[in-house]
Amino acid sequence: MKKIYLFILCLSAIAAGCYKDKGNYDYVDVPAPVMSGLDSVYHVMSGDSLIVAPVITLNSGPNDYSCEWKINVPERATTDDYFTRDLRIVYGLGAARYTVLLKVTDNNTGQKYYYDFIISGQTAFTRGSLVLSGDAGSTSLSFIKPDGTLQADIYEAINKTVLPGGPRQIVQVRNQFYMNQITQYWLTFGGNEGGVLIDANTLGKVRSLKENFYQPMAAARADYFLRNLNGTTTAIINDQLFMGTFETAPFGSYYGFFGVAVNGEYKLAPQLLQELTENGQAVSHFLGFDKEKQRFVRFLPGTYLDTTYTVFDSAFVPKDLGMDLLYMEKFSDNDIYAFCDSLGKTMQLRFGLNWRDGRQQFNAREMKKFKGDSLVTATTKWAVSPVGVFYFSGNGKIYRFNPLNEEIRELNAAFGGKDITLLKIEQNGNVLVVGVEGELHILDTSVGHFGDLIRKTTGIPGSPTDIFIRE
Numbered sequence: 001m002k003k004i005y006l007f008i009l010c011l012s013a014i015a016a017g018c019y020k021d022k023g024n025y026d027y028v029d030v031p032a033p034v035m036s037g038l039d040s041v042y043h044v045m046s047g048d049s050l051i052v053a054p055v056i057t058l059n060s061g062p063n064d065y066s067c068e069w070k071i072n073v074p075e076r077a078t079t080d081d082y083f084t085r086d087l088r089i090v091y092g093l094g095a096a097r098y099t100v101l102l103k104v105t106d107n108n109t110g111q112k113y114y115y116d117f118i119i120s121g122q123t124a125f126t127r128g129s130l131v132l133s134g135d136a137g138s139t140s141l142s143f144i145k146p147d148g149t150l151q152a153d154i155y156e157a158i159n160k161t162v163l164p165g166g167p168r169q170i171v172q173v174r175n176q177f178y179m180n181q182i183t184q185y186w187l188t189f190g191g192n193e194g195g196v197l198i199d200a201n202t203l204g205k206v207r208s209l210k211e212n213f214y215q216p217m218a219a220a221r222a223d224y225f226l227r228n229l230n231g232t233t234t235a236i237i238n239d240q241l242f243m244g245t246f247e248t249a250p251f252g253s254y255y256g257f258f259g260v261a262v263n264g265e266y267k268l269a270p271q272l273l274q275e276l277t278e279n280g281q282a283v284s285h286f287l288g289f290d291k292e293k294q295r296f297v298r299f300l301p302g303t304y305l306d307t308t309y310t311v312f313d314s315a316f317v318p319k320d321l322g323m324d325l326l327y328m329e330k331f332s333d334n335d336i337y338a339f340c341d342s343l344g345k346t347m348q349l350r351f352g353l354n355w356r357d358g359r360q361q362f363n364a365r366e367m368k369k370f371k372g373d374s375l376v377t378a379t380t381k382w383a384v385s386p387v388g389v390f391y392f393s394g395n396g397k398i399y400r401f402n403p404l405n406e407e408i409r410e411l412n413a414a415f416g417g418k419d420i421t422l423l424k425i426e427q428n429g430n431v432l433v434v435g436v437e438g439e440l441h442i443l444d445t446s447v448g449h450f451g452d453l454i455r456k457t458t459g460i461p462g463s464p465t466d467i468f469i470r471e
Contacts, residue, residue, distance in 0.1 A: 035056055
Protein backbone atom coordinates (compact mmCIF):
# COMPACT_ATOMS: atom_id res chain seq x y z
CA MET A 1 0.00 0.00 0.00
CA LYS A 2 2.86 2.38 0.86
CA LYS A 3 4.39 1.67 -2.58
CA ILE A 4 1.12 2.63 -4.30
CA TYR A 5 0.99 5.98 -2.47
CA LEU A 6 4.58 6.68 -3.35
CA PHE A 7 3.89 5.91 -7.01
CA ILE A 8 0.92 8.33 -7.06
CA LEU A 9 3.03 11.13 -5.52
CA CYS A 10 5.72 10.68 -8.16
CA LEU A 11 3.16 10.86 -10.96
CA SER A 12 1.72 14.07 -9.44
CA ALA A 13 5.15 15.68 -9.33
CA ILE A 14 5.84 14.75 -12.95
CA ALA A 15 2.45 16.10 -14.03
CA ALA A 16 3.08 19.38 -12.21
CA GLY A 17 6.46 19.72 -13.89
CA CYS A 18 4.88 19.22 -17.30
CA TYR A 19 2.18 21.84 -16.74
CA LYS A 20 2.50 24.58 -19.35
CA ASP A 21 3.26 28.02 -17.84
CA LYS A 22 0.94 30.43 -19.67
CA GLY A 23 2.37 33.58 -18.04
CA ASN A 24 3.49 36.52 -20.22
CA TYR A 25 7.23 37.01 -19.86
CA ASP A 26 7.71 39.19 -22.94
CA TYR A 27 9.06 42.19 -20.97
CA VAL A 28 10.12 45.30 -22.89
CA ASP A 29 12.87 47.52 -21.43
CA VAL A 30 11.82 51.13 -22.13
CA PRO A 31 14.81 53.48 -21.89
CA ALA A 32 14.48 56.51 -19.62
CA PRO A 33 13.60 59.83 -21.22
CA VAL A 34 16.39 61.88 -22.71
CA MET A 35 16.75 65.02 -20.57
CA SER A 36 18.67 68.11 -21.65
CA GLY A 37 18.75 71.73 -20.52
CA LEU A 38 18.35 71.02 -16.80
CA ASP A 39 21.15 72.58 -14.74
CA SER A 40 22.23 71.45 -11.29
CA VAL A 41 21.97 74.97 -9.78
CA TYR A 42 19.92 78.02 -10.80
CA HIS A 43 20.93 81.43 -9.41
CA VAL A 44 18.09 83.94 -9.25
CA MET A 45 17.48 87.32 -7.67
CA SER A 46 14.41 87.81 -5.52
CA GLY A 47 11.69 89.42 -7.61
CA ASP A 48 13.11 88.22 -10.94
CA SER A 49 11.59 85.62 -13.25
CA LEU A 50 12.82 82.05 -12.89
CA ILE A 51 12.37 79.85 -15.95
CA VAL A 52 13.40 76.20 -15.98
CA ALA A 53 12.50 74.66 -19.34
CA PRO A 54 14.29 71.37 -19.94
CA VAL A 55 13.88 69.46 -23.19
CA ILE A 56 12.43 66.01 -22.47
CA THR A 57 12.19 63.32 -25.14
CA LEU A 58 10.38 60.07 -24.41
CA ASN A 59 11.44 56.73 -25.85
CA SER A 60 8.13 54.95 -25.27
CA GLY A 61 6.08 56.49 -28.05
CA PRO A 62 4.43 59.90 -28.46
CA ASN A 63 6.10 62.65 -26.45
CA ASP A 64 3.21 62.73 -24.00
CA TYR A 65 4.37 63.53 -20.49
CA SER A 66 3.45 65.67 -17.50
CA CYS A 67 5.65 67.36 -14.86
CA GLU A 68 5.38 68.12 -11.17
CA TRP A 69 7.82 70.55 -9.52
CA LYS A 70 8.24 70.51 -5.74
CA ILE A 71 10.31 73.30 -4.20
CA ASN A 72 11.22 72.41 -0.61
CA VAL A 73 10.73 75.44 1.69
CA PRO A 74 12.01 74.32 5.12
CA GLU A 75 11.40 77.66 6.84
CA ARG A 76 7.67 77.08 6.25
CA ALA A 77 7.89 73.29 6.65
CA THR A 78 6.16 72.84 3.30
CA THR A 79 6.71 72.70 -0.46
CA ASP A 80 5.69 75.00 -3.28
CA ASP A 81 4.17 72.75 -5.96
CA TYR A 82 3.70 73.46 -9.67
CA PHE A 83 2.11 71.22 -12.33
CA THR A 84 3.30 72.58 -15.65
CA ARG A 85 5.78 71.26 -18.17
CA ASP A 86 8.06 74.25 -17.64
CA LEU A 87 8.68 75.99 -14.34
CA ARG A 88 7.93 79.69 -14.89
CA ILE A 89 7.59 81.73 -11.71
CA VAL A 90 8.48 85.08 -10.19
CA TYR A 91 10.98 84.13 -7.52
CA GLY A 92 9.78 85.31 -4.13
CA LEU A 93 11.73 83.16 -1.69
CA GLY A 94 14.72 84.36 0.33
CA ALA A 95 18.45 84.40 -0.15
CA ALA A 96 18.94 80.69 0.46
CA ARG A 97 19.46 77.40 -1.33
CA TYR A 98 16.27 75.44 -1.98
CA THR A 99 16.20 71.85 -3.21
CA VAL A 100 13.74 71.08 -6.02
CA LEU A 101 12.34 67.70 -7.09
CA LEU A 102 11.10 67.36 -10.67
CA LYS A 103 8.81 64.37 -11.25
CA VAL A 104 8.24 63.46 -14.92
CA THR A 105 5.38 61.07 -15.71
CA ASP A 106 5.41 59.17 -19.02
CA ASN A 107 1.71 59.16 -19.90
CA ASN A 108 2.23 56.31 -22.38
CA THR A 109 3.33 53.86 -19.72
CA GLY A 110 2.57 55.56 -16.40
CA GLN A 111 6.25 55.30 -15.49
CA LYS A 112 7.62 58.11 -13.31
CA TYR A 113 11.14 59.56 -13.41
CA TYR A 114 12.75 61.83 -10.81
CA TYR A 115 15.32 64.60 -11.13
CA ASP A 116 16.63 67.10 -8.57
CA PHE A 117 18.40 70.44 -8.68
CA ILE A 118 18.93 73.54 -6.52
CA ILE A 119 17.61 77.08 -6.67
CA SER A 120 20.11 79.51 -5.15
CA GLY A 121 18.13 82.60 -4.20
CA GLN A 122 19.83 85.94 -3.92
CA THR A 123 18.90 89.52 -3.12
CA ALA A 124 20.69 92.78 -3.64
CA PHE A 125 22.23 92.27 -0.18
CA THR A 126 23.34 88.64 -0.55
CA ARG A 127 26.91 89.62 -1.42
CA GLY A 128 28.71 92.65 -0.06
CA SER A 129 29.58 94.29 3.27
CA LEU A 130 27.35 95.76 5.95
CA VAL A 131 28.98 98.58 7.90
CA LEU A 132 27.72 99.92 11.22
CA SER A 133 28.91 103.44 11.98
CA GLY A 134 27.89 106.75 13.47
CA ASP A 135 28.46 108.79 16.60
CA ALA A 136 26.78 109.57 19.89
CA GLY A 137 23.84 111.15 18.09
CA SER A 138 22.85 108.50 15.55
CA THR A 139 23.75 105.09 14.17
CA SER A 140 24.01 104.35 10.45
CA LEU A 141 23.96 101.11 8.49
CA SER A 142 25.62 101.24 5.07
CA PHE A 143 26.15 98.64 2.37
CA ILE A 144 29.20 98.21 0.16
CA LYS A 145 28.50 96.30 -3.06
CA PRO A 146 31.02 93.78 -4.42
CA ASP A 147 32.15 96.38 -6.98
CA GLY A 148 32.99 98.81 -4.16
CA THR A 149 29.94 101.06 -4.56
CA LEU A 150 28.82 102.51 -1.22
CA GLN A 151 25.14 102.78 -0.32
CA ALA A 152 25.31 104.99 2.75
CA ASP A 153 22.49 105.10 5.31
CA ILE A 154 20.73 102.11 3.69
CA TYR A 155 18.77 101.31 6.87
CA GLU A 156 17.32 104.81 7.01
CA ALA A 157 16.43 104.70 3.30
CA ILE A 158 14.61 101.36 3.63
CA ASN A 159 12.96 101.77 7.04
CA LYS A 160 12.36 105.55 6.98
CA THR A 161 13.77 106.00 10.47
CA VAL A 162 17.08 106.89 12.14
CA LEU A 163 18.68 104.57 14.67
CA PRO A 164 19.81 105.91 18.08
CA GLY A 165 23.46 106.79 18.59
CA GLY A 166 26.35 104.76 19.94
CA PRO A 167 26.83 102.04 17.27
CA ARG A 168 28.27 98.77 18.57
CA GLN A 169 27.82 95.41 16.81
CA ILE A 170 26.47 93.58 13.77
CA VAL A 171 25.64 89.99 14.73
CA GLN A 172 24.45 87.47 12.17
CA VAL A 173 21.61 85.05 12.89
CA ARG A 174 22.34 81.66 11.34
CA ASN A 175 21.08 78.25 12.47
CA GLN A 176 23.75 75.79 11.40
CA PHE A 177 21.48 72.86 12.19
CA TYR A 178 18.49 74.15 10.19
CA MET A 179 19.06 75.46 6.64
CA ASN A 180 22.43 76.97 7.66
CA GLN A 181 21.54 80.28 6.04
CA ILE A 182 21.93 83.85 7.29
CA THR A 183 18.37 84.96 7.94
CA GLN A 184 18.69 88.07 10.10
CA TYR A 185 21.11 90.51 11.73
CA TRP A 186 21.16 92.17 15.10
CA LEU A 187 22.29 95.80 15.02
CA THR A 188 23.17 97.02 18.50
CA PHE A 189 23.77 100.55 19.74
CA GLY A 190 23.89 102.59 22.92
CA GLY A 191 21.15 103.86 25.17
CA ASN A 192 18.08 102.08 26.47
CA GLU A 193 16.78 101.07 23.03
CA GLY A 194 19.65 98.61 22.68
CA GLY A 195 19.24 97.26 19.18
CA VAL A 196 17.10 96.16 16.29
CA LEU A 197 16.65 92.87 14.43
CA ILE A 198 16.58 93.18 10.63
CA ASP A 199 15.89 90.81 7.75
CA ALA A 200 19.09 89.67 6.05
CA ASN A 201 17.51 89.71 2.58
CA THR A 202 15.73 93.07 2.66
CA LEU A 203 17.36 94.90 5.62
CA GLY A 204 13.84 95.71 6.76
CA LYS A 205 13.17 95.98 10.48
CA VAL A 206 11.77 92.83 12.12
CA ARG A 207 11.51 94.08 15.71
CA SER A 208 13.38 96.05 18.33
CA LEU A 209 15.50 94.49 21.06
CA LYS A 210 12.95 95.51 23.69
CA GLU A 211 10.30 93.62 21.71
CA ASN A 212 12.45 90.47 21.67
CA PHE A 213 11.50 89.61 25.25
CA TYR A 214 8.51 87.54 26.36
CA GLN A 215 7.80 90.45 28.65
CA PRO A 216 8.83 93.67 26.82
CA MET A 217 11.61 95.55 28.58
CA ALA A 218 11.38 99.21 29.56
CA ALA A 219 15.12 99.55 28.95
CA ALA A 220 17.47 97.15 27.18
CA ARG A 221 21.11 98.27 27.07
CA ALA A 222 22.94 95.99 24.67
CA ASP A 223 26.40 95.51 26.17
CA TYR A 224 27.55 92.50 24.13
CA PHE A 225 25.99 89.98 21.73
CA LEU A 226 27.34 86.50 20.96
CA ARG A 227 26.01 84.34 18.11
CA ASN A 228 24.97 80.76 18.88
CA LEU A 229 25.18 77.87 16.40
CA ASN A 230 21.47 77.14 16.71
CA GLY A 231 20.36 80.53 15.42
CA THR A 232 19.79 82.12 18.82
CA THR A 233 21.83 84.73 20.65
CA THR A 234 23.51 84.91 24.03
CA ALA A 235 23.59 88.52 25.16
CA ILE A 236 24.82 90.71 27.96
CA ILE A 237 21.98 93.19 28.45
CA ASN A 238 21.85 95.62 31.36
CA ASP A 239 25.00 93.90 32.75
CA GLN A 240 23.13 90.56 32.96
CA LEU A 241 23.36 87.38 30.88
CA PHE A 242 20.38 86.41 28.71
CA MET A 243 19.93 83.24 26.66
CA GLY A 244 17.85 83.15 23.49
CA THR A 245 15.14 80.49 23.67
CA PHE A 246 15.32 77.46 21.37
CA GLU A 247 12.45 75.31 22.69
CA THR A 248 10.17 76.09 19.74
CA ALA A 249 10.63 75.25 16.06
CA PRO A 250 13.37 77.33 14.38
CA PHE A 251 10.75 79.06 12.25
CA GLY A 252 8.45 79.69 15.23
CA SER A 253 7.40 83.21 16.17
CA TYR A 254 9.23 83.18 19.51
CA TYR A 255 12.40 81.36 18.53
CA GLY A 256 15.38 83.33 19.87
CA PHE A 257 13.32 85.45 22.27
CA PHE A 258 14.77 86.36 25.66
CA GLY A 259 13.11 85.47 28.95
CA VAL A 260 14.64 86.53 32.24
CA ALA A 261 18.30 87.04 33.00
CA VAL A 262 20.41 84.18 34.33
CA ASN A 263 19.86 84.49 38.05
CA GLY A 264 22.76 85.70 40.20
CA GLU A 265 24.51 88.70 41.74
CA TYR A 266 26.92 89.86 39.06
CA LYS A 267 27.56 92.72 36.65
CA LEU A 268 29.32 91.58 33.53
CA ALA A 269 31.90 93.46 31.51
CA PRO A 270 30.92 93.63 27.81
CA GLN A 271 32.74 90.51 26.71
CA LEU A 272 32.05 86.80 26.90
CA LEU A 273 33.91 83.65 25.85
CA GLN A 274 32.24 80.32 25.21
CA GLU A 275 33.40 76.74 24.86
CA LEU A 276 31.49 74.07 22.95
CA THR A 277 30.91 70.50 24.02
CA GLU A 278 33.12 67.74 22.65
CA ASN A 279 30.81 67.13 19.67
CA GLY A 280 30.64 70.84 18.87
CA GLN A 281 26.84 70.87 18.87
CA ALA A 282 26.15 72.93 22.00
CA VAL A 283 27.72 75.30 24.52
CA SER A 284 29.53 73.66 27.42
CA HIS A 285 30.19 76.81 29.45
CA PHE A 286 30.76 80.57 29.37
CA LEU A 287 33.56 82.66 30.85
CA GLY A 288 32.61 86.15 31.93
CA PHE A 289 34.15 88.94 33.99
CA ASP A 290 32.34 90.61 36.85
CA LYS A 291 33.34 94.25 36.39
CA GLU A 292 32.13 95.31 39.83
CA LYS A 293 33.82 92.54 41.85
CA GLN A 294 36.72 92.36 39.37
CA ARG A 295 36.82 88.59 38.99
CA PHE A 296 36.37 85.88 36.39
CA VAL A 297 33.05 84.07 36.71
CA ARG A 298 31.67 80.88 35.31
CA PHE A 299 28.33 80.06 33.66
CA LEU A 300 26.66 76.97 32.36
CA PRO A 301 23.93 77.68 29.80
CA GLY A 302 21.21 79.20 31.94
CA THR A 303 23.06 78.81 35.26
CA TYR A 304 25.38 81.18 37.12
CA LEU A 305 28.18 79.33 38.93
CA ASP A 306 30.04 82.38 40.22
CA THR A 307 33.64 81.44 41.14
CA THR A 308 32.95 77.76 41.82
CA TYR A 309 36.17 76.62 40.22
CA THR A 310 39.47 75.39 41.62
CA VAL A 311 42.52 77.55 40.93
CA PHE A 312 45.77 75.87 39.93
CA ASP A 313 49.06 77.77 39.56
CA SER A 314 49.47 81.10 41.30
CA ALA A 315 50.45 83.77 38.78
CA PHE A 316 47.32 85.76 39.70
CA VAL A 317 44.10 85.41 41.69
CA PRO A 318 41.19 85.09 39.23
CA LYS A 319 38.58 85.18 42.01
CA ASP A 320 39.81 88.58 43.21
CA LEU A 321 41.78 90.12 40.38
CA GLY A 322 41.60 93.74 41.48
CA MET A 323 41.87 95.01 37.88
CA ASP A 324 39.53 96.10 35.09
CA LEU A 325 39.20 93.92 32.00
CA LEU A 326 40.23 95.58 28.72
CA TYR A 327 40.07 92.61 26.35
CA MET A 328 40.19 88.82 26.45
CA GLU A 329 40.34 86.15 23.78
CA LYS A 330 41.41 82.55 23.45
CA PHE A 331 43.30 80.42 20.98
CA SER A 332 42.20 77.28 22.84
CA ASP A 333 40.91 76.31 26.28
CA ASN A 334 44.51 75.98 27.42
CA ASP A 335 45.69 79.24 25.87
CA ILE A 336 43.52 82.21 26.90
CA TYR A 337 44.79 85.79 27.15
CA ALA A 338 43.38 88.76 28.99
CA PHE A 339 44.62 92.34 29.01
CA CYS A 340 43.67 94.30 32.11
CA ASP A 341 44.12 97.78 33.49
CA SER A 342 45.80 98.02 36.88
CA LEU A 343 45.84 101.65 38.03
CA GLY A 344 46.76 102.85 34.55
CA LYS A 345 49.17 100.02 33.79
CA THR A 346 48.27 97.36 31.22
CA MET A 347 48.81 93.81 32.47
CA GLN A 348 48.94 90.68 30.33
CA LEU A 349 47.40 87.48 31.74
CA ARG A 350 47.57 83.96 30.33
CA PHE A 351 45.50 81.08 31.67
CA GLY A 352 43.68 77.87 30.80
CA LEU A 353 40.31 76.33 31.64
CA ASN A 354 39.14 72.77 32.07
CA TRP A 355 35.42 73.15 32.70
CA ARG A 356 33.87 70.49 30.49
CA ASP A 357 31.79 67.65 31.92
CA GLY A 358 31.62 69.15 35.38
CA ARG A 359 35.36 69.77 35.78
CA GLN A 360 36.28 73.03 37.55
CA GLN A 361 39.94 73.73 36.86
CA PHE A 362 41.32 77.26 36.32
CA ASN A 363 45.07 77.40 35.53
CA ALA A 364 46.41 80.88 36.33
CA ARG A 365 49.69 80.52 34.45
CA GLU A 366 51.17 83.97 33.87
CA MET A 367 50.79 87.66 34.65
CA LYS A 368 53.17 90.42 33.63
CA LYS A 369 53.21 93.98 32.40
CA PHE A 370 52.16 94.15 28.76
CA LYS A 371 55.13 95.02 26.60
CA GLY A 372 52.99 97.47 24.62
CA ASP A 373 51.67 99.24 27.70
CA SER A 374 52.96 102.67 26.61
CA LEU A 375 51.00 102.35 23.32
CA VAL A 376 47.63 101.53 24.89
CA THR A 377 45.15 104.41 25.24
CA ALA A 378 41.62 104.81 26.56
CA THR A 379 40.24 104.19 23.03
CA THR A 380 42.47 101.24 22.07
CA LYS A 381 40.76 98.58 19.95
CA TRP A 382 41.79 94.93 19.93
CA ALA A 383 41.56 92.00 17.52
CA VAL A 384 42.95 88.49 17.48
CA SER A 385 44.04 86.42 14.51
CA PRO A 386 43.69 82.62 14.31
CA VAL A 387 47.40 82.46 13.44
CA GLY A 388 48.17 83.35 17.06
CA VAL A 389 48.80 87.10 17.06
CA PHE A 390 46.98 90.16 18.41
CA TYR A 391 46.42 93.54 16.80
CA PHE A 392 45.79 96.67 18.82
CA SER A 393 45.54 100.38 18.13
CA GLY A 394 47.00 103.44 19.82
CA ASN A 395 47.24 107.09 18.84
CA GLY A 396 46.10 106.52 15.27
CA LYS A 397 48.41 103.56 14.62
CA ILE A 398 48.02 99.77 14.59
CA TYR A 399 50.45 97.28 16.07
CA ARG A 400 50.91 93.54 15.68
CA PHE A 401 51.77 91.66 18.89
CA ASN A 402 53.12 88.11 18.91
CA PRO A 403 52.72 86.72 22.46
CA LEU A 404 55.21 83.91 21.85
CA ASN A 405 58.25 86.12 21.33
CA GLU A 406 56.62 89.40 22.51
CA GLU A 407 57.47 91.14 19.24
CA ILE A 408 55.50 94.34 18.65
CA ARG A 409 55.54 95.70 15.11
CA GLU A 410 53.77 98.77 13.74
CA LEU A 411 51.74 98.07 10.61
CA ASN A 412 52.59 99.83 7.36
CA ALA A 413 49.25 101.55 6.74
CA ALA A 414 48.75 105.15 7.88
CA PHE A 415 45.47 106.82 8.77
CA GLY A 416 46.30 110.49 8.89
CA GLY A 417 46.36 110.59 12.67
CA LYS A 418 42.68 109.64 12.93
CA ASP A 419 41.55 107.59 15.91
CA ILE A 420 40.97 103.91 15.16
CA THR A 421 37.34 102.93 15.86
CA LEU A 422 37.23 99.43 14.33
CA LEU A 423 39.62 96.47 14.14
CA LYS A 424 38.33 93.18 12.75
CA ILE A 425 40.09 90.12 11.38
CA GLU A 426 38.69 88.49 8.23
CA GLN A 427 39.61 85.63 5.88
CA ASN A 428 41.32 83.50 8.54
CA GLY A 429 43.77 86.23 9.47
CA ASN A 430 44.74 87.28 5.94
CA VAL A 431 42.82 90.56 6.09
CA LEU A 432 42.45 93.21 8.76
CA VAL A 433 39.57 95.69 8.47
CA VAL A 434 40.28 99.09 10.01
CA GLY A 435 37.77 101.85 10.57
CA VAL A 436 38.45 105.54 11.12
CA GLU A 437 36.09 108.47 10.85
CA GLY A 438 34.47 108.39 7.41
CA GLU A 439 36.69 105.58 6.09
CA LEU A 440 37.23 101.81 5.92
CA HIS A 441 40.68 100.39 5.17
CA ILE A 442 41.25 96.79 4.09
CA LEU A 443 44.78 95.69 4.98
CA ASP A 444 46.83 92.70 3.88
CA THR A 445 47.97 90.72 6.91
CA SER A 446 48.72 87.44 5.16
CA VAL A 447 52.08 85.71 5.61
CA GLY A 448 54.90 88.12 4.81
CA HIS A 449 52.68 91.23 4.82
CA PHE A 450 52.32 93.79 7.59
CA GLY A 451 49.24 95.85 6.90
CA ASP A 452 49.70 96.90 3.28
CA LEU A 453 46.62 98.74 2.02
CA ILE A 454 44.46 96.66 -0.33
CA ARG A 455 41.60 99.12 -0.80
CA LYS A 456 39.83 101.97 0.95
CA THR A 457 36.20 103.09 1.09
CA THR A 458 35.36 106.68 1.87
CA GLY A 459 32.06 108.37 2.61
CA ILE A 460 31.16 106.21 5.62
CA PRO A 461 28.71 108.16 7.85
CA GLY A 462 30.50 108.87 11.13
CA SER A 463 32.98 106.37 12.57
CA PRO A 464 32.73 102.62 11.80
CA THR A 465 32.41 100.24 14.74
CA ASP A 466 31.63 96.90 13.06
CA ILE A 467 31.48 95.23 9.67
CA PHE A 468 30.00 92.02 8.34
CA ILE A 469 31.33 90.75 5.02
CA ARG A 470 29.00 88.38 3.17
CA GLU A 471 30.53 86.56 0.20
